[in-house]
Amino acid sequence: MLDPKIVAELESVVGEQFVLTTPEDLIAYSYDATFTSAKPDLIVLPANTQQVSEVLKVANREIIPVVTRGMGSGLAAGSIPFGGGIVLALTRMDRLLEIDRDNMMATAEAGIIASELADAVAREGYLYPPDPTSDSYSTLGGNIACNAGGARCLKYGITGHYVMALEVVLADGRIMRLGGKATKNVTGYDLVHLIVGSEGTLAVVTEATVRFIAAPETERMAQAFFPKLVDAGRAINAVLASGANPSMIEIMDETAIRSVEEFLHMGLPLDIEAILLIQTDGDEADATRGIEIAAEICRQNGATEVQVAATPQERKDMWLARGSISGSLGRIRPNKLGEDVTVPHSAIPEMIARIKDISAKHDLPIVIFGHAGDGNLHPNILFDKRDPEESHRVEAAVGDLFRASVEMGGSLSGEHGVGVLKKPYLELALGPIAVEMQKRIKQAWDPNNILNPGKIFD
């Protein structure tokens, strides 16, 4: 429990009704989309940057942990207040501030729902490419803090590639602006991109300017059914190496297919091991030619059927299945540990095979789906947290997964971040010197270690 005087001080900053302290509120802000949870001492919902600054001044003076939270869709337990303290939820700061057509950039407060920003840009006829599957239930700030990716990132890159400028509040409450609208800027260190992906440990992002691009004229989508998962893996590589230039290649394995089919009843075949979902874009000719090349390659690599969507609605339906996998897995087991290891293209087929071996070895269902085209597989281990023996096997399997990825030149996390769940493996991936250098950065930015303490590393 925080000293009532401090609570009163926080209330005077944001208003009494925006400091939440009831047992109900503490429960509601104790989790993200992982299976872990821990309650904060209280929740503060600031309305603007100035209030964020005032809150941090108090927290820094009193050395109270501050865990910044967007919409709690994170998959690394990054916004969970394991050490108690203040959850600083930015959801009320959700204004779209500007769409600058001349510079092709949009500016918004950090708490805006990511898809609302993308929709606003789309209404102007442009494209903001980052498209995490969770974009309608995650914030721009959360996307920046985790450097979120998405299906389209295969062709267009991840959130960080679009962030031009940030307003951040430092641990001591000072407000700082980073970057700008100039497209080239090498004046000093690139602090914008130090903050991108920093998971709330270096500063609180309060506002961001992101760039957008001309929208492609059209898109084409196809889904290919593979009786053998390994064939699907090989087809991914072949499509990437062809001139098809896909904007996304997504994979769903057998279990994923079954799980979404149970939710959506779309008539997906249940006797195959994998579906690849491929999208191309550009002008009519390019998009069509690309999808035809990809379809042909899938057939050559063992796909028994390839369906090309004829209408935008059919495209939406195809994507709906893929977009619903993660959430639908609760139908199979009560808990899931969703990893997002990412390997170089060339290693995709082998990584798929290794995941299946690990699943068999530890006797745990591991579902594979995700942004396969960029090597970002989402092996999701399904389990029941209440069974301690099973939870043990999960830990062992995770270790194996990470080792396999690192051995093949891959990363622990392609897009979800380290949070606490991948913390034990950080050194395995980065080596001791890189971890040490990161800790020094943290120390310089947040000497009292109040910003999301215990995340990424101790």
Place this chain on the structure above:
Amino acid sequence: MSSNSVKTSDRTVSQVAEELYLKCIRCGKCLSVCPVYRETRIETMSPRGKVALYRAIGEADLEISEIYANKFYTCLMCEACREVCPSGVELDVILSRSRADLAHSGLLPLLLQQLSTVIVNAGNISDEDNVQRLGWTENMASRPVGLDYSGQVEMTYFVGCVSSLFPASYRIPQSLVGILEKAGVNYALLGGEERCCGYPLLLNGESERALEMARHNVEAVRATGAPQVVMSCPSCYHMWTHTYPEMLGDDALAGIDILHETEMLAELARAGRLRFKPWPATVTYHDSCDLGRKSGIFEAPREVLRAIPELELVEMADHHGHSLCCGGGGNLETYNRELAQALPARRLRQAQDAGASTIVVSCQQCKRTLAGAARREKMRIRVTDLAEVVAEQLEEPHA
């Protein structure tokens, strides 16, 4: 099936069922469609938050209280969350069971207790003498035929509280009886014999009280001898088609065919009994929660609109099963008027974004909330009920 009966202080919360909450993997997708969350942006008010609270009761980490009640009654019961949940969490069950537990534990909020008392005593939601239900007939050019029905009646028209008692909604029943008469349907009105369908009581969590209403209404409808009953209120319709059979048993309704206004209009149009004048307008249709998502009626109203020459029907961003609640559901308007009134503007903007100049509803509650918001926000968009549209567009019958 495993369920823990949890004892919290002197109150017993029945049946917090593990299998209801374990499926929630907390992805957060429900936040994207919850009108209350989208307005408040507070997790405790969100569907995922409510599941977590429900779970905490089951795991003895929380006791039910006034605060708990506040969270569960701050909800439209629109079920958009259930509709999108990839994991199949039965939020409708969690939400309604929680309200029932709260009501049984004496934690029904005061404003809702008052609503309940009014309904039970007066037989309607607005504490009028129940004979006032015929107020809507008073300024009509001619007395509705259905008041003096005799002989073999084809259909009973169950008007519903809002249409009967709120002057701003009078045009809906007036239009509907006009259509019935033009189409030559022999129909009956119940007048003061009609009572609240019981839906607001059920939403409160008071199913026993709703049951009383159900018994009375079924008897009153049976008394007309008509094989069909039509309702212009989706909530009445949902109550009659879903809850009455559960409460009274399927047999209780045997031989009574229950129709919503939209189905009846679609049938009449199909049978060639309605002929429309052209209406050159861009129109969108708003699916109400009780008729659309909860009862699965999406096409009938659209079919009627499409039958009107020169009318262009466009869809809003959220439509059919994913329709956005107008803010009029869940008794929220009674419990937290300020919040409820903040919700419809988003829906009206969706209609404008779709390019529509008129938003057609088939629910007098939706009409009331959306039209109210249009007025408050000074938005230039017309809100009208399908029955009104049909009545206006009808050609005079050929002699």
